[in-house]
Amino acid sequence: MAASNRRRFLQQLSALTVALAGAAPRLGSAMMPRDLGNLGAVQALGAIRRGDIAAEQYAQFCLMRAEALHDLNAFIGLQPERVLEAARRADRLRASGARLGALHGLPLAVKDNIDTAGISTTAATPALRENRPREDAPIMTALYGAGAILLGKTNMHELAFGYTNNNAAFGAARNPYDPGRIPGGSSGGTAVAVAARMAPAGLGTDTVGSVRVPAAMCGIVGLRPSSGRYAAAGIVPLSHTRDTAGPMARSIVDLILLDSVIAGDAAPVEPVPLAGLRLGVPRAYYWAQLDEEVERIANAALAKLAAAGAQLVDIDISALPADAFRTRRCRSIQLFELKPDLTRYLEAHPGAPTFDRVAAGLASPPVKTAFERLVIGPEAPSREIYDAAMSEYRPSLQAAFGQAFGGVDAIVFPMTQVPALPIGQDAEFEVRNEKFPLLYLGRNADPGSCAGLPGICLPAGLTKAKLPVGLALDAPAGADRRLLGIGLSVEQVLGRLPAPAL
Numbered sequence: 193m194a195a196s197n198r199r200r201f202l203q204q205l206s207a208l209t210v211a212l213a214g215a216a217p218r219l220g221s222a223m224m225p226r227d228l229g230n231l232g233a234v235q236a237l238g239a240i241r242r243g244d245i246a247a248e249q250y251a252q253f254c255l256m257r258a259e260a261l262h263d264l265n266a267f268i269g270l271q272p273e274r275v276l277e278a279a280r281r282a283d284r285l286r287a288s289g290a291r292l293g294a295l296h297g298l299p300l301a302v303k304d305n306i307d308t309a310g311i312s313t314t315a316a317t318p319a320l321r322e323n324r325p326r327e328d329a330p331i332m333t334a335l336y337g338a339g340a341i342l343l344g345k346t347n348m349h350e351l352a353f354g355y356t357n358n359n360a361a362f363g364a365a366r367n368p369y370d371p372g373r374i375p376g377g378s379s380g381g382t383a384v385a386v387a388a389r390m391a392p393a394g395l396g397t398d399t400v401g402s403v404r405v406p407a408a409m410c411g412i413v414g415l416r417p418s419s420g421r422y423a424a425a426g427i428v429p430l431s432h433t434r435d436t437a438g439p440m441a442r443s444i445v446d447l448i449l450l451d452s453v454i455a456g457d458a459a460p461v462e463p464v465p466l467a468g469l470r471l472g473v474p475r476a477y478y479w480a481q482l483d484e485e486v487e488r489i490a491n492a493a494l495a496k497l498a499a500a501g502a503q504l505v506d507i508d509i510s511a512l513p514a515d516a517f518r519t520r521r522c523r524s525i526q527l528f529e530l531k532p533d534l535t536r537y538l539e540a541h542p543g544a545p546t547f548d549r550v551a552a553g554l555a556s557p558p559v560k561t562a563f564e565r566l567v568i569g570p571e572a573p574s575r576e577i578y579d580a581a582m583s584e585y586r587p588s589l590q591a592a593f594g595q596a597f598g599g600v601d602a603i604v605f606p607m608t609q610v611p612a613l614p615i616g617q618d619a620e621f622e623v624r625n626e627k628f629p630l631l632y633l634g635r636n637a638d639p640g641s642c643a644g645l646p647g648i649c650l651p652a653g654l655t656k657a658k659l660p661v662g663l664a665l666d667a668p669a670g671a672d673r674r675l676l677g678i679g680l681s682v683e684q685v686l687g688r689l690p691a692p693a694l
Contacts, residue, residue: 228253229389233298233446236392240297247297251279254299254343258390261694264366266384268304270344278341293339294453301385301394304345305352307426308332315428316348318361319545319553329426331437331454338453343391346381350556352397352430354378355405355633356618361555364615367410368692369659373612376406382440383410388694393441393450399430399526401637403438404649408607408662411651411689414440415447418669419644421455429533431526434641444679461673463680467501470600477512478605478636481623485655490606493652493663493686500685505600511592517635521585522642524573527566558618590643597668602678607649607662608633640666648679651689660689
């Protein structure tokens with residue numbers, strides 16, 4: 193980015209931050225700890241900018257909250273003194289009258305497969321415990337450049353290869369709404385930290401739903417951006433075609449700000465009016481085989497959107513027969529690309545182990561079994577299957593979505609078929625007397641992520657057992673900011689969930 197363009201972008205981003213923070217109510221000086229916990233990212237930034245709270249005070253609260261709730265196992269590593277010193281520097285900078293970055297003094301929880309210079313990036317697998325990258329991932333450079341503070345690296349499903357976050361090496365992350373249940377994965381630790389009010393926001397990564405599945409199960413919001421919108425370097429990879437980082441928070445306005453910083457896109461986002469908005473409802477694939485409570489809550493959410501003026505349009509995405517996920521046409525892309533992509537990452541990091549050492553050291557039995565069977569074993573996709581997926585099925589899927597979006601603004605569907613499962617239920621789950629492998633938790637995330645579409649997940653409500661259910665929206669590739677504008681309006685209708693009773 194040319195220097196003049198960068199200055200203009202920073203000015204636009206600063207104006208956007210001030211506008212967002214100015215829209216949040218003032219908090220006053222007599223703030224209690226519970227007030228700090230309920231601050232979203234934009235609210236916290238506004239409070240720090242105005243001097244209602246100090247960055248050090250807010251960072252101290254987040255650290256104390258993380259320690260008090262350490263049994264949820266959200267973080268792999270915390271370095272309190274480093275965090276507090278960064279917060280003190282932020283306070284000194286504000287006191288000097290210098291221009292403040294868009295994320296000045298904001299602590300963020302970051303998934304531990306994103307490179308942070310001098311700090312371990314383990315991908316939650318034993319062989320990478322000592323992996324200390326020399327450089328930050330570009331997305332971290334963007335966040336630091338805007339003034340963000342790394343609160344800590346978060347727990348995740350081992351090597352991002354699953355949905356439970358039941359990690360044999362680093363322990364299971366636990367759902368704040370029911371600590372006996374999974375938070376979803378693979379970005380489960382970030383979801384736990386945000387939902388449990390340890391951090392106002394954070395980063396995950398999404399290959400086949402790994403931001404949106406934990407967002408759904410933990411009652412927060414998450415964004416998978418269009419493929420290629422965020423820089424991919426410096427992230428422990430599964431698939432260069434399908435991987436992307438994604439922000440996670442408790443409100444859409446916070447996603448908008450984080451997306452602005454990471455993507456370098458400071459264009460304002462206004463709520464897209466629901467009146468007349470056409471939302472496609474692809475029932476044949478996305479709405480099949482749902483848990484009764486998930487179906488009830490998702491249908492109630494549709495009714496609320498219709499009452500607010502949205503037009504619900506039943507659509508059929510022709511490239512998605514009922515067995516689309518079972519045939520692994522899109523998943524073969526990830527499975528084929530994993531070994532060469534991970535090998536390149538490891539070779540670019542001095543002192544990192546070889547691919548074979550990483551594979552041999554996998555600690556979580558479901559990950560090790562799946563890896564040995566599907567990545568390096570007899571069921572690994574052949575070059576012929578991969579080429580067909582890339583040259584035939586993926587383009588046909590993208591074309592089918594393109595045709596669908598010719599008549600609707602976005603599609604809407606339940607993020608997962610079931611709410612959070614019990615920890616230890618690692619093989620399969622049951623819906624209406626039919627059993628599915630755990631990988632099917634990503635069934636509804638799979639088509640859009642394969643096609644490279646932007647997708648968001650918002651809370652739709654709580655089950656009778658007080659477990660969150662998430663509603664997802666996918667939009668045309670490149671329409672990220674408009675999708676976020678739609679999300680603002682949907683959020684206003686559906687509301688937010690009460691904090692977990694911890």
